[in-house]
Amino acid sequence: MSALFSPLKLRDTEFPNRVWVSPMCQYMATDGHVGPWHSAHLGALATGAPGMIMVEATGVTPQGRISIGCPSIEDDAHAMSFKPMIDFAHSLNVKMGIQLAHAGRKASTMRPWDDHRMASTQEGGWQAVSSSATAFEGYPIPRELTTDEIKVITEHFATAAARAVKVGFDVIEIHAAHGYLMHQFYSPLMNHRTDEYGGSFENRIRFLLETTQAVRNAIPQTTPLLVRISATDWADNGWNLIDSIELCTQLKSLGVDQVPSVIGPDRCQTKLPSPLRLSHPHRSQHPHSRSRPHHRTRTSRTHHRHRRSRCSLLSACNAPQSTMGTYGFRETQSPN
Ligand SMILES: Cc1cc2nc3c(=O)[nH]c(=O)nc-3n(C[C@H](O)[C@H](O)[C@H](O)COP(=O)(O)O)c2cc1C
Numbered sequence: 001m002s003a004l005f006s007p008l009k010l011r012d013t014e015f016p017n018r019v020w021v022s023p024m025c026q027y028m029a030t031d032g033h034v035g036p037w038h039s040a041h042l043g044a045l046a047t048g049a050p051g052m053i054m055v056e057a058t059g060v061t062p063q064g065r066i067s068i069g070c071p072s073i074e075d076d077a078h079a080m081s082f083k084p085m086i087d088f089a090h091s092l093n094v095k096m097g098i099q100l101a102h103a104g105r106k107a108s109t110m111r112p113w114d115d116h117r118m119a120s121t122q123e124g125g126w127q128a129v130s131s132s133a134t135a136f137e138g139y140p141i142p143r144e145l146t147t148d149e150i151k152v153i154t155e156h157f158a159t160a161a162a163r164a165v166k167v168g169f170d171v172i173e174i175h176a177a178h179g180y181l182m183h184q185f186y187s188p189l190m191n192h193r194t195d196e197y198g199g200s201f202e203n204r205i206r207f208l209l210e211t212t213q214a215v216r217n218a219i220p221q222t223t224p225l226l227v228r229i230s231a232t233d234w235a236d237n238g239w240n241l242i243d244s245i246e247l248c249t250q251l252k253s254l255g256v257d258q259v260p261s262v263i264g265p266d267r268c269q270t271k272l273p274s275p276l277r278l279s280h281p282h283r284s285q286h287p288h289s290r291s292r293p294h295h296r297t298r299t300s301r302t303h304h305r306h307r308r309s310r311c312s313l314l315s316a317c318n319a320p321q322s323t324m325g326t327y328g329f330r331e332t333q334s335p336n
Contacts, residue, residue, distance in 0.1 A: 010224035010258070011224050016094075017049075021053040021054060023173070023175075026069075029070055029071040038082075042055065042088075043085060043088050043089075046085075046088060052094065052170070053097070054099055055071075057070065057175050059102065059103070060074070060102055060160040061156050063102075064102035064107065064153075067119070068111070068123060069111040073098070074156075074160070075163075076167075079166065082164075086168040097170060097172065099173045100160050100161060100164070100173065100215070102157075106128070107129075118140060129149070130143075130145065131184045144193070147195060147196070153181070158214035161219050165219050171224045173225075173227065174226070177228045177261075177262050185205075186205050186247070187239045205247055209251070221255075225256050226256065226258045227258075229259055247259075
């Protein structure tokens with residue numbers, strides 16, 4: 001049997017195979033609750049019998065969501081909305097993970113196919129927060145978090161993780177990639193703080209380490225914990241691979257089982273090494289791309305769906321995200 005289709009054990013959880021579905025935003029939640037769309041989406045994926053499905057970025061609070069259409073797991077009612085999908089996946093021996101997220105300064109958007117980007121208060125939008133009061137390109141200036149607020153968000157991650165395990169999720173992942181809140185702290189390009197959460201490498205990773213520790217403490221020892229990071233900003237003076245390796249070492253010591261790594265530069269103008277740039281002729285079509293054409297022109301949902309499937313293909317051949325793979329900490333992770 002090939003390694004891909006052989007079982008994998010992380011802590012007490014055995015995955016029937018190593019084909020895992022990456023988290024994919026759907027923008028189809030209602031007030032943070034998942035419903036029929038997600039039943040169909042996740043259910044269809046489950047019928048393919050992957051070893052695990054990682055549910056999309058899910059806000060630990062309503063303000064942690066990326067868009068007004070993203071799910072959240074802010075309370076038990078929101079957690080329960082995932083239960084039918086979890087039960088269905090389990091009936092097919094498919095494990096379910098959830099990616100716990102806070103979008104920080106990239107929050108409070110409309111859905112990608114809406115005709116404008118930012119959600120107003122009337123549309124359900126909110127004031128975004130970040131490590132520093134500097135905006136993501138084209139977005140409003142976020143409010144800088146106080147140290148007390150940082151600690152509260154850490155608690156939100158921990159309670160959300162406990163809630164997720166209670167409702168039946170098998171794996172917890174902290175979303176620390178793609179320019180979202182955790183990345184906004186560890187990247188020197190986005191973090192301009194002068195307190196204990198900014199400046200030195202140790203200070204910039206403090207929020208992620210404290211959150212990881214709190215989440216690890218909040219879930220059973222038997223539950224695998226993953227942290228998804230952006231392995232490099234691919235920019236001068238940005239976060240780099242050496243930083244990531246040091247971070248991984250520290251995450252491992254806190255009980256993290258895997259660090260799925262992507263390369264999600266926060267800025268789309270980032271200069272990729274030229275062989276990789278060749279694979280990006282349509283970079284602006286990625287749903288997380290800054291210069292999203294659908295934000296300017298998309299009105300047809302059908303057209304968007306079509307584009308979304310193309311985005312998956314583009315992402316699949318997107319060298320920055322694909323070539324880095326996963327830092328596996330456990331021997332069983334090695335594909336031999
Ligand atoms: C429509 C769509 C939505 C995505 N949503 C998320 C997400 O919620 N969280 C995340 O970490 N990555 C997200 N991604 C990135 C994917 O998880 C994945 O990393 C990317 O498609 C590359 O595929 P690979 O990991 O199989 O190489 C999304 C990608 C697509 C195409």
